Amino acid sequence: MRAVALRAFAWADPLEVASAFADETHACVLLSGEGGWSYVLRHPRLTVRGEDPADLDCSGAELYAGGPPFQGGFVGLAAYELSAELEPTAPQARGDGPDLIVLCYPALLAFHAGERRAVAVGRGSDALMAKARADAALTWLDGPRCFARAGVLADHVACAVSDADHALAVADTVCRIAAGDLFQANLARPWRGRLAAGVTPFDLFRRLTRQSPAAYAAYLRLPGRALVSNSPEQFLSVRREGDALWAESQPIKGTRARGADPVSDAALAAELQASAKDQAENLMIVDLIRNDLARVCDPGTVSVPARAVLRSYANVHHLVSRVRGRLKTGATTWDAFCAAFPPGSVTGAPKLAAMSVIARHEPPRGPYCGSLFWLGLDGSMEASVLIRTVSLSENPAGWGFEARAGGGIVADSDPMSEVRETTAKIGAILNALTGAR
Structure with missing residues (x-):
C-alpha cells in the first residue's frame, strides 16, 4: 500500500457520516475535539490479534503533502x-479479551474541523488502486x-466499589508508600451497567463527544x-522531523x-496550580516517562518542553506536561510504544x-488504561491513554458496560479526596448515560 490518493469533498460532520454504518463490525471513528483532524474508517483488509506490529510494513510509503497526518495504515487497541x-x-x-488488536485500513475519510476541510484517502500497490479506494470511500457519504438518540441511555449504572472500600484501598497504598515500596500508584474503581433497549454504543459515543469534547x-x-x-490524554506521538x-x-x-x-x-x-502534592505527582510521572523514552532515544535529546501546564476540560482541570526525544537510528515507532507502555500516568512509579x-486492588483492566492508536505507513503514530473510556460487551440482554475512574496516590493523599476525584472524573460519562448536561 505504498501509493496514496486524496479526493477532496464538501465538509460534513464526521459523527453524522459515521452514524450510517457505526454498528458495522470494525467501524472506527477517531475524533479530535480540539479542531484538528478526525478520521472515519471501515472495511479493514487485515485484522491481526496478538501479533507484534513491528512485523507490519511501516516504512517507505508515500505521503500526500498538505494532507492529514494519518493517510491510511493501522489502527490498534x-x-x-x-x-x-x-x-x-x-x-x-x-483479562478475557485479546491484549492487542491491529486493523489495517486501506481507505478513510479525514475531516479538519478548524479549516472545514475534508478528504477521502485511498491506499494501494499503485496509483490506480489508491484512487479506486479513495473513490470507494467517497461512497460512504x-x-x-x-x-441522535434523546433521553436516558442506560437502564442501570452503579459503582461496583463503594466509597469506603476505595478509601481503604487508597489508605493501604499510602501505607505501602510510607514503607518505601513505591512513590506513587494510580488506583481506579469501576462503574458498571447496561444500555437501555435499542441503545447502541455509538449513541453513547455521539452524546458523550457532543457534551464533553476531548x-x-x-x-x-x-x-x-x-x-x-x-480521552483527553496523549500517550505517545511520533513524527518525522528531517x-x-x-x-x-x-x-x-x-x-x-x-x-x-x-x-x-x-x-x-489556582489551587491546583499551587498544590505541592499535585506538582510532585506530575514531576514523578514526568521523570518516569523521561526514563522510558531514554531507552529508545539518542542520549541528550530527551527534554521536558513544558511541565504541569493547566488545561481545563468540561468536568475537571488538569496539569499536563510534555516530554520528547529523538529516536535512535534503527529504533522504530513500535519500539518507542513498547518502551513506554503501559502509560506511566496510569500506573505510577x-x-x-x-x-x-x-493488581492487588483491581481486576484486569482490559482496554482501560491501555491505548488506542493509529500507526501510519510512514512510521508516524498518535496514541491515546484510554481514560474516560467505556468498554462494552454484547449479550442476550443487550449491551453491558464498564467504565473506570482513578487517580494517582502519593504519600500525602487523603483517601476521601481521592474518592471525590474519581467521582469528578466519571461525571461526563454518567451525564451522557443519564441524559443530564
Whole structure:
C-alpha cells in the first residue's frame, strides 16, 4: 500500500457520516475535539490479534503533502494487560479479551474541523488502486444518517466499589508508600451497567463527544464488543522531523473538579496550580516517562518542553506536561510504544511496583488504561491513554458496560479526596448515560 490518493469533498460532520454504518463490525471513528483532524474508517483488509506490529510494513510509503497526518495504515487497541507480554515480570492478571488488536485500513475519510476541510484517502500497490479506494470511500457519504438518540441511555449504572472500600484501598497504598515500596500508584474503581433497549454504543459515543469534547475521542466496533473513549490524554506521538523520528508524550497528573461558577472555577484552577502534592505527582510521572523514552532515544535529546501546564476540560482541570526525544537510528515507532507502555500516568512509579499495587486492588483492566492508536505507513503514530473510556460487551440482554475512574496516590493523599476525584472524573460519562448536561 505504498501509493496514496486524496479526493477532496464538501465538509460534513464526521459523527453524522459515521452514524450510517457505526454498528458495522470494525467501524472506527477517531475524533479530535480540539479542531484538528478526525478520521472515519471501515472495511479493514487485515485484522491481526496478538501479533507484534513491528512485523507490519511501516516504512517507505508515500505521503500526500498538505494532507492529514494519518493517510491510511493501522489502527490498534492495546489492552493494559499487553504489559505482561512486553515485560514478563509485570504483576498483572490476564483479562478475557485479546491484549492487542491491529486493523489495517486501506481507505478513510479525514475531516479538519478548524479549516472545514475534508478528504477521502485511498491506499494501494499503485496509483490506480489508491484512487479506486479513495473513490470507494467517497461512497460512504451516501449512507442514510441516523438521528441522535434523546433521553436516558442506560437502564442501570452503579459503582461496583463503594466509597469506603476505595478509601481503604487508597489508605493501604499510602501505607505501602510510607514503607518505601513505591512513590506513587494510580488506583481506579469501576462503574458498571447496561444500555437501555435499542441503545447502541455509538449513541453513547455521539452524546458523550457532543457534551464533553476531548482531544482523543474514539469509537471502535468489534465482534460482540465496542469501545467508547473520550480521552483527553496523549500517550505517545511520533513524527518525522528531517531525517529522524521524534517521540513525544503528554502525561496528565493533577486534577480538580470544575467550579459551579466562574469565581469558584478560577479558584479551583489556582489551587491546583499551587498544590505541592499535585506538582510532585506530575514531576514523578514526568521523570518516569523521561526514563522510558531514554531507552529508545539518542542520549541528550530527551527534554521536558513544558511541565504541569493547566488545561481545563468540561468536568475537571488538569496539569499536563510534555516530554520528547529523538529516536535512535534503527529504533522504530513500535519500539518507542513498547518502551513506554503501559502509560506511566496510569500506573505510577516505579512502574512495576505500582503495577503490583494495582493488581492487588483491581481486576484486569482490559482496554482501560491501555491505548488506542493509529500507526501510519510512514512510521508516524498518535496514541491515546484510554481514560474516560467505556468498554462494552454484547449479550442476550443487550449491551453491558464498564467504565473506570482513578487517580494517582502519593504519600500525602487523603483517601476521601481521592474518592471525590474519581467521582469528578466519571461525571461526563454518567451525564451522557443519564441524559443530564
